[in-house]
Amino acid sequence: MTPPISKRSAVIAIDAMGGDHGAEEVVRGAAALSLEPTYVQTVLVGDGDVISKILSGVRHNPERISLHHASQAVRMDESPAQALETKPDASILVAARLVKEGSADALVSAGNTGASVLACAKLWNKIPGIRRAALAAVYPTETRRGEKDDPFSLILDVGATLDVTAEDLAGFAIMGSAYAQLVSKNRRPRVALLSNGAEAGKGPPEIVAAHRLLTEATDLNFVGNIEGVDIPRGTADVVVCSGFVGNVVLKMLEGVHGTIMRLASYAYKERLIWRAGLMMLSGGLNRLKQITDWEEYGGAPVLGFDKLFIKAHGRSGARAITNAAKVAAKVVDADLAKQIEEAVRRFDARRAA
Amino acid sequence: MTPPISKRSAVIAIDAMGGDHGAEEVVRGAAALSLEPTYVQTVLVGDGDVISKILSGVRHNPERISLHHASQAVRMDESPAQALETKPDASILVAARLVKEGSADALVSAGNTGASVLACAKLWNKIPGIRRAALAAVYPTETRRGEKDDPFSLILDVGATLDVTAEDLAGFAIMGSAYAQLVSKNRRPRVALLSNGAEAGKGPPEIVAAHRLLTEATDLNFVGNIEGVDIPRGTADVVVCSGFVGNVVLKMLEGVHGTIMRLASYAYKERLIWRAGLMMLSGGLNRLKQITDWEEYGGAPVLGFDKLFIKAHGRSGARAITNAAKVAAKVVDADLAKQIEEAVRRFDARRAA
Numbered sequence: 001m002t003p004p005i006s007k008r009s010a011v012i013a014i015d016a017m018g019g020d021h022g023a024e025e026v027v028r029g030a031a032a033l034s035l036e037p038t039y040v041q042t043v044l045v046g047d048g049d050v051i052s053k054i055l056s057g058v059r060h061n062p063e064r065i066s067l068h069h070a071s072q073a074v075r076m077d078e079s080p081a082q083a084l085e086t087k088p089d090a091s092i093l094v095a096a097r098l099v100k101e102g103s104a105d106a107l108v109s110a111g112n113t114g115a116s117v118l119a120c121a122k123l124w125n126k127i128p129g130i131r132r133a134a135l136a137a138v139y140p141t142e143t144r145r146g147e148k149d150d151p152f153s154l155i156l157d158v159g160a161t162l163d164v165t166a167e168d169l170a171g172f173a174i175m176g177s178a179y180a181q182l183v184s185k186n187r188r189p190r191v192a193l194l195s196n197g198a199e200a201g202k203g204p205p206e207i208v209a210a211h212r213l214l215t216e217a218t219d220l221n222f223v224g225n226i227e228g229v230d231i232p233r234g235t236a237d238v239v240v241c242s243g244f245v246g247n248v249v250l251k252m253l254e255g256v257h258g259t260i261m262r263l264a265s266y267a268y269k270e271r272l273i274w275r276a277g278l279m280m281l282s283g284g285l286n287r288l289k290q291i292t293d294w295e296e297y298g299g300a301p302v303l304g305f306d307k308l309f310i311k312a313h314g315r316s317g318a319r320a321i322t323n324a325a326k327v328a329a330k331v332v333d334a335d336l337a338k339q340i341e342e343a344v345r346r347f348d349a350r351r352a353a
Numbered sequence: 354m355t356p357p358i359s360k361r362s363a364v365i366a367i368d369a370m371g372g373d374h375g376a377e378e379v380v381r382g383a384a385a386l387s388l389e390p391t392y393v394q395t396v397l398v399g400d401g402d403v404i405s406k407i408l409s410g411v412r413h414n415p416e417r418i419s420l421h422h423a424s425q426a427v428r429m430d431e432s433p434a435q436a437l438e439t440k441p442d443a444s445i446l447v448a449a450r451l452v453k454e455g456s457a458d459a460l461v462s463a464g465n466t467g468a469s470v471l472a473c474a475k476l477w478n479k480i481p482g483i484r485r486a487a488l489a490a491v492y493p494t495e496t497r498r499g500e501k502d503d504p505f506s507l508i509l510d511v512g513a514t515l516d517v518t519a520e521d522l523a524g525f526a527i528m529g530s531a532y533a534q535l536v537s538k539n540r541r542p543r544v545a546l547l548s549n550g551a552e553a554g555k556g557p558p559e560i561v562a563a564h565r566l567l568t569e570a571t572d573l574n575f576v577g578n579i580e581g582v583d584i585p586r587g588t589a590d591v592v593v594c595s596g597f598v599g600n601v602v603l604k605m606l607e608g609v610h611g612t613i614m615r616l617a618s619y620a621y622k623e624r625l626i627w628r629a630g631l632m633m634l635s636g637g638l639n640r641l642k643q644i645t646d647w648e649e650y651g652g653a654p655v656l657g658f659d660k661l662f663i664k665a666h667g668r669s670g671a672r673a674i675t676n677a678a679k680v681a682a683k684v685v686d687a688d689l690a691k692q693i694e695e696a697v698r699r700f701d702a703r704r705a706a
Contacts, residue, residue, distance in 0.1 A: 228604030
């Protein structure tokens with residue numbers, strides 16, 4: 001699960017002011033990364049005094065961390081559009097600008113998702129041929145995949161584009177496959193459309209049309225439609241859907257561990273022997289928590305822009321931030337945007353043919 | 354969980370040829386019901402020889418069961434439209450016709466869902482003011498509700514109408530609320546729209562518009578938008594969504610028990626003490642299976658037609674069929690269609706005002 005070491009010096013801009021835990025965990029994550037045997041550089045963007053104070057209290061390698069001051073910050077509960085309008089010096093905007101201008105190669109933030117995606121949309125360009133960006137999420141599955149035996153799949157879009165066309169869905173499939181190839185070292189990720197039946201004709205018109213596009217015009221490992229029950233099983237490595245459906249599904253997946261725990265508590269109340277059984281199992285349940293725990297996986301990519309943004313979960317601790325920055329560096333090193341651009345060009349050529 | 358006893362003689366037409374277990378379980382379900390202290394009459398529709406032979410082998414009250422022969426049957430895996438076209442004497446069509454003509458009051462089937470809904474759409478009329486029918490499903494939740502302390506919520510649509518307008522969603526809300534009131538004896542069911550955020554402005558245009566309609570033009574107990582994570586929690590008693598989203602969600606919910614069992618098996622392999630704990634918990638896990646088991650709840654209503662159809666799960670055993678027929682009788686006795694018609698009239702009047 002630990003991303004491999006990046007070989008050259010990618011610079012990752014990190015929004016230090018975002019996330020439920022405030023600057024503390026974010027700065028600790030960057031500090032821990034600076035001590036690892038990688039060449040990844042981080043730029044912590046946010047309130048200079050706050051960041052310096054936290055840094056002075058934790059072990060870190062000062063040659064691998066720099067600080068870029070931003071006087072404002074977007075709160076987790078703020079309206080994205082309004083926040084960006086009224087706070088031109090917000091850390092997320094400043095960080096996205098550093099990437100745009102080439103001072104950094106990619107962006108990581110655990111802050112307000114809407115504001116982060118909007119900042120990228122305002123400042124960055126789309127990859128040629130891609131009309132709509134997608135926010136992807138990783139989710140734990142029962143089956144594993146790729147050289148690294150990754151126990152997670154990718155689902156996209158989960159909220160950037162609520163209404164989609166067949167072409168948008170095809171674009172998501174191309175981008176998701178390229179990302180999964182890279183991050184899970186999975187040579188031929190199984191790509192599927194989420195629908196209400198396995199047959200090619202199932203689903204609303206845009207799903208039916210996307211099924212045809214993916215079959216006829218891409219060289220992806222497209223395995224057809226999957227249904228809701230296949231998501232936690234891990235039948236597909238990349239699940240493609242509209243941002244609306246993806247968001248509903250993602251939030252259901254996030255709730256699974258909580259539901260299991262609460263259902264288990266019924267057993268707990270009922271009988272002494274069940275209670276004893278639960279106590280003996282507690283180590284196993286913690287392992288289960290790990291399997292279903294987002295923090296393990298660093299973050300979720302926003303795909304479709306010429307620059308990379310990795311959105312870390314709002315609840316991210318230091319370890320999740322470290323992982324997100326490492327994944328970002330790895331993706332930068334492999335030049336994902338160029339790979340996507342080439343795949344889209346092949347797609348367009350096959351459609352025209 | 355047992356539906357109360359019906360007070361007058363509702364006649365329920367049952368498609369005896371549908372379901373994964375064939376006629377055997379369906380006929381046994383009707384036989385068991387005939388021995389219960391209710392006045393419910395059933396008409397078993399299907400192959401006369403097959404049904405007679407099964408009936409002759411099980412205890413039943415012949416005064417409460419009759420038989421109506423149909424020479425054809427739709428298989429579970431058949432294409433609905435084609436099946437109904439090529440099989441005019443299919444048991445599901447014959448049964449729906451008995452209801453249309455007044456020889457029976459409601460229809461129960463565990464057979465091919467698409468063919469069943471299509472048969473109703475072909476033969477029955479919509480309730481005045483309702484433009485699109487909805488297939489609802491009951492699903493188990495952590496919290497309980499109503500006088501009967503029902504541990505399930507209703508979600509609709511789950512597949513009858515893939516693309517919906519705001520008006521369709523409002524109609525689903527009105528119908529779902531009326532049904533939940535009746536079946537769970539829940540005076541003010543909490544009705545919610547499934548969206549990608551709790552705020553009124555969240556979601557695609559039809560959800561945003563439906564939110565406004567439900568707030569301004571209905572007297573429902575509308576609690577606003579809920580997110581995916583709220584579904585298994587049971588935050589709402591009636592969850593309203595498009596047939597496409599509902600179908601994806603329902604199939605994820607159906608998979609939860611399987612996922613829990615498979616995740617538990619990781620623990621099982623890992624350590625002896627976890628294995629012992631799991632064995633001690635096995636009674637609790639069976640209880641959990643019950644909580645997440647569809648068969649307990651009889652069936653799912655198709656709402657929007659002037660007649661009632663209760664779709665029993667394809668896997669239904671005899672007990673599920675018995676329950677489905679009892680629920681159908683109860684809904685017939687309360688004249689659900691008339692209640693929905695009146696609620697829609699109030700809705701239209703408030704919109705016009």
